[in-house]
Amino acid sequence: MPRSTIDYWIRTGLVTPTVRDNPGRRRSRLWTVEDAVLARAIKVLRDAGCPVRVLSKARKFLEDQWKPLLGTHHLFWDGADLFRLGDWSEVVESIVRNPGQQAFRMVTLPVDAWAEELLGEVIPLPEGWADEVKSEAS
Numbered sequence: 001m002p003r004s005t006i007d008y009w010i011r012t013g014l015v016t017p018t019v020r021d022n023p024g025r026r027r028s029r030l031w032t033v034e035d036a037v038l039a040r041a042i043k044v045l046r047d048a049g050c051p052v053r054v055l056s057k058a059r060k061f062l063e064d065q066w067k068p069l070l071g072t073h074h075l076f077w078d079g080a081d082l083f084r085l086g087d088w089s090e091v092v093e094s095i096v097r098n099p100g101q102q103a104f105r106m107v108t109l110p111v112d113a114w115a116e117e118l119l120g121e122v123i124p125l126p127e128g129w130a131d132e133v134k135s136e137a138s
Contacts, residue, residue, distance in 0.1 A: 001043055014055060015039045038062050041075065048077050054096050058082050061095045 009015045010029075015038060019030035031039070041062060042055050050058070058075070061082075065073075075095070076083045082095040094101045 006039070009039070009042065012052075014052070014059060015042060034066055045077055045082070049079065050077055050082070054082060057096050057099075 006015070010017070015035065017029040017031040017035050019032055019035075020028075038059060042059065045055055045058060046052075061084075062075075065084075074085045076085050076092070081097040083092045084095055085092050092102070093099075
């Protein structure tokens with residue numbers, strides 16, 4: 001990401017390096033892990049077309065919910081709203097359009113993982129099995 005983008009985001013308050021925010025001459029800004037994750041989330045959302053007003057709400061939500069989100073939640077941008085996704089038993093909620101309002105149920109299908117799992121359980125069939133099945137069917 002260009003330094004000018006980070007500088008702009010810092011000036012507008014979208015991201016803030018909390019350890020050392022003003023680098024000064026020959027000094028770097030210092031970021032906590034939380035700061036860096038937040039900046040990365042902002043960049044990904046921005047690259048996906050998320051408007052700046054939504055990014056501000058996303059930043060606030062991430063700052064407020066940092067600890068509860070770790071390991072159990074994901075954020076999902078659908079082009080119009082940002083949602084908090086929990087585990088399979090939880091309902092998702094809107095963060096931007098209607099904060100806290102429950103939303104449609106989203107399902108993620110881990111097709112690659114299922115295919116990999118099944119490929120590990122494939123039993124090779126003996127030579128000529130197809131011919132035997134055809135002759136039995138006749």
